[in-house]
Amino acid sequence: MAAEQMAEGPQDGTPLPPARPLDAIDQDILKILQADGRASIRSVAERVHVSRANAYARINRLVEDGVIRGFSARVDHERAGHGTSAYVTLKIVQNTWRTVREQLRQLPGASHIALVGGDFDVLLLVHTPDNRSLRELVLTRLQAIPEVLSTRTLLVFEEEDLEPET
Structure with missing residues (x-):
């Protein structure tokens, strides 16, 4: 994007001013x-x-x-009642990122969504109350999205947010 062009806000599409150093x-x-x-x-x-x-x-x-x-x-997700966390990788139909992203935003427990390059197209971090809820989310909700070609679930055994150095 040219420096003089305005970037769009990530969620509402409102224009942002050009980035300043x-x-x-x-x-x-x-x-x-x-x-x-x-x-x-x-x-x-x-x-x-x-x-x-x-x-x-x-x-x-x-x-x-x-x-x-x-x-x-x-948030400590486990203490907040979401003891199961997983990264879910998705392969999606080419050129459907914006449509898929909007549907993923609506998923309960979706915490982070990224369009990535490599063997899959989307990386989704979810937090659910338990394995049954995770199973429901992946097998019923995610795989019902027409643009999703396949999923792979990576169960998180332990996680830690890295704190910025101050």
Whole structure:
């Protein structure tokens, strides 16, 4: 995409401004907020050695530019009642990514969706209450999508989110 073209927002299609380069302070702010999305403007400002007004303006710009897509909690899926996790690979009909993506977004427990290159086309991370629910999701919901040619399920035995260094 040319630099002067506007990128679309990932979910609602609204245009984003062209990406601006991030300086070291922006990068530090991102690291702090990735580690603690609830960090106060004051604490962020102190840690990156800028004024609160500057930190506030920088965070707002990062949000407006689409660099920061939102703030969320990191969840322990097992403790939250979703003790079964799996990566599901999908082969799909060529040129149906957008249609398939919309259907995958609607799946209960879908946590991450990626279009990838290689032996399969889509990588889907799901969290379900148990193996029975996972089986239902894969055999009934996923395989019922007409554009899905095949699936392969990789059961996750243990997982760990890597925390950004601060």
